[in-house]
Amino acid sequence: xxxxxxxxxxxxxxxxxxxxxxxxxxxxxxxxxxxxxxxxxxxxxxxxxxxxxxxxxxxxxxxxxxxxxxxxxxxxxxxxxxxxxxxxxxxxxxxxxxxxxxxxxxxxxxxxxxxxxxxxxxxxxxxxxxxxxxxxxxxxxxxxxxxxxxxxxxxxxxxxxxxxxxxxxxxxxxxxxxxxxxxxxxxxxxxxxxxxxxxxxxxxxxxxxxxxxxxxxxxxxxxxxxxxxxxxxxxxxxxxxxxxxxxxxxxxxxxxxxxxxxxxxxxxxxxxxxxxxxxxxxxxxxxxxxxxxxxxxxxxxxxxxxxxxxxxxxxxxxxxxxxxxxxxxxxxxxxxxxxxxxxxxxxxxxxxxxxxxxxxxxxxxxxxxxxxxxxxxxxxxxxxxxxxxxxxxxxxxxxxxxxxxxxxxxxxxxxxxxxxxxxxxxxxxxxxxxxxxxxxxxxxxxxxxxxxxxxxxxxxxxxxxxx
Numbered sequence: 387x388x389x390x391x392x393x394x395x396x397x398x399x400x401x402x403x404x405x406x407x408x409x410x411x412x413x414x415x416x417x418x419x420x421x422x423x424x425x426x427x428x429x430x431x432x433x434x435x436x437x438x439x440x441x442x443x444x445x446x447x448x449x450x451x452x453x454x455x456x457x458x459x460x461x462x463x464x465x466x467x468x469x470x471x472x473x474x475x476x477x478x479x480x481x482x483x484x485x486x487x488x489x490x491x492x493x494x495x496x497x498x499x500x501x502x503x504x505x506x507x508x509x510x511x512x513x514x515x516x517x518x519x520x521x522x523x524x525x526x527x528x529x530x531x532x533x534x535x536x537x538x539x540x541x542x543x544x545x546x547x548x549x550x551x552x553x554x555x556x557x558x559x560x561x562x563x564x565x566x567x568x569x570x571x572x573x574x575x576x577x578x579x580x581x582x583x584x585x586x587x588x589x590x591x592x593x594x595x596x597x598x599x600x601x602x603x604x605x606x607x608x609x610x611x612x613x614x615x616x617x618x619x620x621x622x623x624x625x626x627x628x629x630x631x632x633x634x635x636x637x638x639x640x641x642x643x644x645x646x647x648x649x650x651x652x653x654x655x656x657x658x659x660x661x662x663x664x665x666x667x668x669x670x671x672x673x674x675x676x677x678x679x680x681x682x683x684x685x686x687x688x689x690x691x692x693x694x695x696x697x698x699x700x701x702x703x704x705x706x707x708x709x710x711x712x713x714x715x716x717x718x719x720x721x722x723x724x725x726x727x728x729x730x731x732x733x734x735x736x737x738x739x740x741x742x743x744x745x746x747x748x749x750x751x752x753x754x755x756x757x758x759x760x761x762x763x764x765x766x767x768x769x770x771x772x773x774x775x776x777x778x779x780x781x782x783x784x785x786x787x788x789x790x791x792x793x794x795x796x797x798x799x800x801x802x803x804x805x806x807x808x809x810x811x812x813x814x815x816x817x818x819x820x821x822x823x824x825x826x827x828x829x830x831x832x833x834x835x836x837x838x839x840x841x842x843x844x845x846x847x848x849x850x851x852x853x
Contacts, residue, residue, distance in 0.1 A: 451478025489550030500586025525601030580819030742810025
């Protein structure tokens with residue numbers, strides 16, 4: 387079941403014309419979605435569902451104040467428009483500042499390169515989850531618990547605005563998450579993997595080695611010594627680089643964080659140096675084939691690729707039309723919403739550090755004692771401070787990989803860590819496992835990537851040194 391776009395577009399345009407003179411800006415967005423959700427825990431399927439949703443949202447701006455309403459029935463749309471207008475007029479007492487954009491009328495679909503998830507039966511998806519559960523279980527008898535989660539969603543949207551924009555977009559997104567926990571006595575270790583795609587269902591069907599690796603890492607960690615806590619020169623792999631640039635730096639580049647926080651806005655002053663001269667950081671949805679890619683954001687702004695750091699200097703940030711208008715900058719096409727229940731807010735898309743020129747093996751040269759960290763297990767950020775847990779790690783001794791260690795957490799200040807980058811590898815990897823959370827909207831698909839990095843003076847948590 388979907389809405390009939392040609393008919394609904396005419397209806398929405400008529401309503402826009404009726405109410406546009408009452409406010410500074412009016413947008414109506416309709417959405418149709420369908421998807422699957424499966425959760426295997428242990429040997430039991432706990433969730434097995436398919437669903438469809440149809441709804442929409444109204445956004446109104448008047449004298450700088452916003453009104454928002456969501457709905458599931460088109461026959462209530464007039465009431466929702468009037469509610470949103472009333473709310474905007476209740477709070478609006480300034481000037482509406484929205485960065486200008488050209489109105490667009492278009493229909494666009496992110497192309498699939500293989501099977502559409504809607505063409506795969508729920509039974510086949512269930513069998514795939516059970517297969518991966520068997521793979522995790524086969525790693526070792528020490529695997530105590532495991533989980534496999536499958537999800538897909540196909541969304542189709544129609545956006546109509548008072549400025550003349552009318553955009554129909556559609557895309558499909560798929561993701562699988564794997565976790566295996568190994569136990570030996572009181573010691574517990576976990577391995578995780580996540581794989582996502584906006585290209586084809588087949589991207590989720592040939593993952594045995596990757597899934598088995600998660601369980602094997604958990605088992606292997608049971609017999610490893612914990613790292614000795616301290617400050618080290620650290621080499622991280624591209625997956626951790628992607629996590630770092632997204633979590634520790636990318637969120638600080640979202641302009642709503644800055645214009646609402648004068649201290650952060652001063653810290654994130656354009657033209658300020660944050661890293662070495664060869665450091666380049668970007669975010670953009672205009673590159674094709676990644677989970678954060680699209681043609682237009684949820685305000686109808688064309689996707690761009692925005693350089694955030696150029697030659698180590700901050701040169702850009704990510705914007706909605708409102709944040710760009712308030713800061714006198716250009717909208718970047720980064721206003722996104724998870725679904726029609728939420729208004730668009732400034733969100734990353736695909737965020738990456740550009741490939742460096744140093745051969746990866748040379749990143750280890752000259753390190754007398756350090757840590758090499760790969761993959762991710764978890765993490766958290768608080769403003770500019772971050773803590774990440776590596777999926778696996780080794781000590782570096784005299785420029786060479788030495789013994790593997792466990793319980794490696796990397797902590798620091800994002801700005802200081804950027805300044806402490808000593809080398810960037812000539813490798814690069816795109817991680818499509820991201821599901822970003824912000825403002826109550828969790829699970830928004832993003833991509834992140836980068837090269838291996840060498841960073842000095844990283845605080846590595848672990849077992850305390852004996853005195």
